[in-house]
Amino acid sequence: MEKQRGASCWQQYGNILYVDTTRALVATPKAEGLSYAGVPASERIAERDLRNMEKYCTKIVEVGHSMCVAPALIAGIVSRESHAGAVLENGWGDIKNAFGLMQVDKRYHDTVGSWDSKEHLTKGAEIFRGMLEQMQKKFLDWTKEQQLKAAISAYNAGPSKVQHYDGADAGTTQRDYGNDAVARAKFYSRKGY
Structure with a gap:
């Protein structure tokens, strides 16, 4: 029952499974030694991280x-x-x-807890929620899923860099952060996260 209550809680902000994603651009997978791009590359990278991720599954949930x-x-x-x-x-x-699993940038935010702690993950989630709230106010006419994807891009680049939906990743690392993180999130959803 607890899982269902939590699921309805975060789905009020949009369902990650319904967020569109088209790619990890060439630079991201190339840095990982992959010769292909797109969602398959993002999923492959997420799969490579799965064993390490499992150490933190309980805390993440x-x-x-x-x-x-x-x-x-x-x-x-x-x-x-x-x-x-x-x-x-x-x-x-x-x-x-940047510190910890979620790479909280010390130039803009306080770092808390050890790098792999629940406190650190909570701080990262707080930062993300702040970005989401800003995207909801900034883009009132966007769908919840569009606001959610914009918040993911803003988590990396900052809210001022997200100007329009089609270019939400323009100011992000490798210009594909939101799309890549969404594809990885969908992979982890299938793995029980």
Whole structure:
């Protein structure tokens, strides 16, 4: 019963399974040693991260339920940001500017907890929820799923970089962050997140 209550909570903000996604562009999969792009590349990268991600599944699900953010979406962001911690050095990435599984940027946000803690994941989910609230106010006539995807892009690039739906990823890393994270989230949803 708890799972259903949580699911209805985050679905009020849009269902990640209904968010459109077209790609990881060539640069993202190429950096991963893949010779192809698109949703299949995003799913392959997520699959590679699955073993590490499983270490954090319980925490991700608990945070998702408590913060009204789909656990699959948190997992998609964790995969995109840190490969479930595999690419971090003592919890740090991005030239020691970003911390933890969700790569909270210390230049803009306080870092809390250890890099792989529930407190850290909660902080990342809070930041994401803040981006979602800004996208809901900024784009009143967009569907919930469009606002959700915009919030994913804003999590990476900041809310001011998201100007219109078709170009929501224009200011993101590799220009594909939102699309790639959505594809990864859909993969993790199929894996029980």
